[in-house]
Amino acid sequence: MASHNDDDLALIEAIRRYCTEILAPAAAEIDETGRSATCHLDSLANMGLMGLNIPEAYGGLGLRPTALFDAVALIAGACGSTASMITAHWLATDSILYGGDEAQRDRYLTGAAGKCLGAFALTEPGAGSNPADMTTRAVREGDGYRITGTKHFISNAGEADFIVVYAKTDPTAGARGISAFVVDRKAGGVRTASPERTMGLRGGHVFEVSLDCLVPEENKLGAEGSGFRTALKVLDGGRVEIAACAVGMAQAAFGASVEWAKQRRVGGTPIADFQGLQWMLADMATDIEASRLLGMAAARKREAGERYSRESSMAKLFASEMVGRVTDKAIQIHGGYGYTRDLPLERYARDARVFRIYEGSSEVQRNIIARFVLG
Numbered sequence: 001m002a003s004h005n006d007d008d009l010a011l012i013e014a015i016r017r018y019c020t021e022i023l024a025p026a027a028a029e030i031d032e033t034g035r036s037a038t039c040h041l042d043s044l045a046n047m048g049l050m051g052l053n054i055p056e057a058y059g060g061l062g063l064r065p066t067a068l069f070d071a072v073a074l075i076a077g078a079c080g081s082t083a084s085m086i087t088a089h090w091l092a093t094d095s096i097l098y099g100g101d102e103a104q105r106d107r108y109l110t111g112a113a114g115k116c117l118g119a120f121a122l123t124e125p126g127a128g129s130n131p132a133d134m135t136t137r138a139v140r141e142g143d144g145y146r147i148t149g150t151k152h153f154i155s156n157a158g159e160a161d162f163i164v165v166y167a168k169t170d171p172t173a174g175a176r177g178i179s180a181f182v183v184d185r186k187a188g189g190v191r192t193a194s195p196e197r198t199m200g201l202r203g204g205h206v207f208e209v210s211l212d213c214l215v216p217e218e219n220k221l222g223a224e225g226s227g228f229r230t231a232l233k234v235l236d237g238g239r240v241e242i243a244a245c246a247v248g249m250a251q252a253a254f255g256a257s258v259e260w261a262k263q264r265r266v267g268g269t270p271i272a273d274f275q276g277l278q279w280m281l282a283d284m285a286t287d288i289e290a291s292r293l294l295g296m297a298a299a300r301k302r303e304a305g306e307r308y309s310r311e312s313s314m315a316k317l318f319a320s321e322m323v324g325r326v327t328d329k330a331i332q333i334h335g336g337y338g339y340t341r342d343l344p345l346e347r348y349a350r351d352a353r354v355f356r357i358y359e360g361s362s363e364v365q366r367n368i369i370a371r372f373v374l375g
Helices: 006-033 037-047 065-078 080-099 102-112 227-263 275-303 309-339 345-356 362-374
Strands: 118-121 137-141 144-155 162-168 178-184 190-192 206-216
Touching: 006 037, 006 065, 006 080, 006 345, 037 080, 065 080, 065 227, 065 275, 080 102, 080 118, 080 144, 080 162, 080 178, 080 227, 080 345, 118 144, 137 162, 144 162, 144 178, 162 227, 178 206, 178 227, 227 275, 227 309, 227 345, 275 309, 309 345, 309 362
Parallel strands: 118 162
Antiparallel strands: 137 144, 144 206, 162 178, 190 206
């Protein structure tokens, strides 16, 4: 664990107990039934976990990014769906924190540190890896903007109280024509389809969102055309949080594998005595530690107020690929039992698969890293 202060350590220990007592016991049922992880919203809010990323001035806990990394890893290791819901909420609140003014932060973030759920709407059916291709429009109408378009794969959207929507205010300006708006669900004009039937994270619901709504001027975050810069800054943090989720799931699969190796016997010998299996565990441990170190390097730069786009892409790329290797090895170590749904290993593998896709695919991360390498 990083060099956390006493307050950080106390909070992380409280989160560990909460994950063990509340989140982990419900994770299999959430996965099996597809029940929304918002079932935990009350207890999460009571613990202050919805506002871990929000500064204390706005009612959050303001956890330092290095401690936040370990907190997210704990949550993801207990229930990936819950981690998905929380981190998607943080994308919305970070959008307001980075792009909004003081009045907007006061208005939205205090509630968002409690039970008020947010969603972050950037991706569209034809604009995933390249948001500049988005077609959602925001056109001036009266004292506000008429937002029309469709967003896709938007976590929390069906249950959210507010959605931060990114839309083109100048369709001729590419990425420089994107602006961000807070859309209040109570105002109407937002429709969500049924949750997507996803392979994993079945309780972290994602939706297609259809928009035809009027948004007042005061709901625009920053100046027109500043939205893409805000989104990039938000995604830097989000990618570190995905790396933390990957580390948490991998650690859970690894811990189960170590215990299994000690207990499972073949021919009267614990399989932990077999060199081939020892090497698998050694590779898993090394992969997890390397991923955590990359994530912490990004978190430390974030904590220092430095740019960390390169580090966040490296952390996200390496950790999201790592967790696929580790969960696969965990299933292999458990043999036929690992392939059953009686153990959580196949759930970890399914939940983790999306990490190589969303918030910038592995291919996109390689492109970003290459730009830094080549200058």
